[in-house]
Amino acid sequence: MSIARQGRQPIWQQIADELRAQVVDGTFSAGEQLPTEVELTERYGVARNTIRQAMTALVNEGLVVPRPPRGYFVRDRRPMFYRPQAEFREQPASPEMDRFLMEHSTEGRSPRQTIDVAIEAPPAEVRKRLNLAPDELVVVRKRTRYLDDEPFHTNDSYYRLNLVKDTEIMRPEDVARGVNQVLSEIGYPQTRALDEIYIRMPTPDEARRLDLPPGTPIACHICTGLTDEGVPVRVVVNVLPGDRHVIVYERTKSNNGSDEDR
Amino acid sequence: MSIARQGRQPIWQQIADELRAQVVDGTFSAGEQLPTEVELTERYGVARNTIRQAMTALVNEGLVVPRPPRGYFVRDRRPMFYRPQAEFREQPASPEMDRFLMEHSTEGRSPRQTIDVAIEAPPAEVRKRLNLAPDELVVVRKRTRYLDDEPFHTNDSYYRLNLVKDTEIMRPEDVARGVNQVLSEIGYPQTRALDEIYIRMPTPDEARRLDLPPGTPIACHICTGLTDEGVPVRVVVNVLPGDRHVIVYERTKSNNGSDEDR
DNA sequence: GAGTGGTCTAGACCACGTA
DNA sequence: ACGTGGTCTAGACCACTCG
DSSP: OOOOOOTTOOHHHHHHHHHHHHHHTTSSOTTOBOOOHHHHHHHHTOOHHHHHHHHHHHHHTTSEEEETTTEEEEOOOOOEEEOTTTTTOOSOSSHHHHHHHHTTOOTTOOEEEEEEEEEEOOOHHHHHHHTOOTTOOEEEEEEEEEETTEEEEEEEEEEEHHHHTTSGGGSSSOOTTOHHHHHHHTTOOOOEEEEEEEEEOOOHHHHHHHTOOTTOOEEEEEEEEEOTTOOEEEEEEEEEETTTEEEEEEEEGGGOOOOOOO | OOOOOOTTOOHHHHHHHHHHHHHHTTSSOTTOBOOOHHHHHHHHTOOHHHHHHHHHHHHHTTSEEEETTTEEEEOOOOOEEEOTTTTTOOSOSSHHHHHHHHTTOOTTOOEEEEEEEEEEOOOHHHHHHHTOOTTOOEEEEEEEEEETTEEEEEEEEEEEHHHHTTSGGGSSSOOTTOHHHHHHHTTOOOOEEEEEEEEEOOOHHHHHHHTOOTTOOEEEEEEEEEOTTOOEEEEEEEEEETTTEEEEEEEEGGGOOOOOOO
C-alpha cells in the first residue's frame, strides 16, 4: 500500500494526521509503542526522511517521544496540581474543591530537592522587579525539585543582598521557620504578591536542567513578593514543565472575578 | 569556512547554538531577517538538509519564524496581560501594581470578536466539571477575539442547557447586563471559581483557528464557576497563545499564599 | 525570472541498548 | 549481533512572491 499527495496536503502531514488520530482515539494508548520508521516506510511506500518528518511533527506536538534505540512511544501526561496560593491558605475553600484537588495528589511518590545558595548579579527581569540599582547584588536560592528522582520543576528565589545578608536565608538548607517569618523579623513582611505566568518553549539550558523531552513547553511563573507599602522583598522564578503541572487558583467572591462573559 | 563534528555535538546543533546566541545577544534583533539557507550552507560547508535541521530546531523553540518566500525572521513577542481576576476587581489593589499592569496596555490596537452560539454534546472535560449526565446537552458560546484583525485568543463558555434555555445567553450577541447578572436572576449566582491552567502544544485545529506559527505553545485556562453551595454553573475554556499573553494574578494577605520558601 | 523556503528521494554511516 | 532512531549528503522539483 502506498500514499500519494492529493491537493495541498503534504504526504508527511497526511501520515502525521493518521497517526495522531490513532493516538487520540486510543488505537495507540499512553506508553504504547508506535510502528517503527522502517515499518512506516513500507506501509506508506515513501522515503524514510518523509516518515521522519511526520514523526518529528508529532514529537514537537508533545504527543510522542522517541526512545532510541527502542522506537517511538505515546507520551503520557500525569500533571500534578501546582497551587501558588497553597502556603497561606492551607485548606481549600470548600470540600468539593478539596476532593477535586486531592484527585491527583502526590500518591506516594518520593520528593527530593537540591538547594544551592549563591551571591550573584541578578538577571534583568529580577533586577527590574526588585527595583535594584544597576550594580546591586542579590542572594539567590536555586532549587531543583524531584519526584521519584525525576526532575519536577525549578524554583529560584532572589533577595536583596543587603536585606538578608545576616539571616539564615543564606544557608543552603530549608529554613525551618519559613522565609516569610524571617522577612517579618527583619522588618519586611510579605503581605502581597504579583504572579506573572509566561508560556514558552524552554531554553536549551532549561531543557537540560529539567530533562525535558522535545515538545515540552514550560510555564515560567514569576512571583514578586511585596510588603504592604509595595516594597518588593523577593522574586521567585519557577520553571514548570507543562507535562507535569496544572496551575490552580481558587477564587471566591471577595477576590473573585470570573472571566466575565457578556 | 566550514564546520566539523567535534565530540558528541551534532553539526546542526552547533549551528543552531551559534544562531541562537546571536539572536539572544542582539546580533539579530526582533523582526530582523536571518541569513538564507543557501548562505548558511556556504558559510558552514554542509548540505542544505543539515541547515534545515538547525533552522527547524530554532523554529520549534519559538525563536524564529519562516516566512516563505522571504526568509527566516527573528520572532518578536509582545505579550499582553491576561487577568482572570479582572472583572470583579476592576481596579488593581495598589498604584504600583496599576502602573505595572498598564505598561503593556492595549495601546490603541483595535479589538474585535466573533460569537457563535450552539447547542452541543459537551466535551468530556466540560461534562465532568459541570457534573452532567452522560447524554445531557449544553449551550456553548464560542468566541474568537482579535486585535488588529489578528486572532488573539479563544473563549468558549459552556452552560447547562436546561438552566439557560430561555435567557439571552442563547443569543449570539454580547449580554449587556453581563452573564453573571443573568445567572443571578435565574437563581444561580456565581460566587466562586476554580481556575486550572494547562500548558501544552496546540492541536492542529487550535493552531489553525488561532493562526499560530510553529513553536507556539498555549495555555488552556479552564474556569469553573460555582455557586456558594458548590454547584457548577458554567465552564469557560480559554485557549491563550503563549506569544501573546502573560497571565497575571494579584494576591493580598487574605487570599494570599506566596510560593512559600523554606 | 530569480530566489526563497517546502517537499521528497535514495542512499550512507553512526551510537546505543537489548537480546 | 541486530535493529532502532540520529545524522548527513547530494541531488530534484515545487509554489510562492517580489521586483
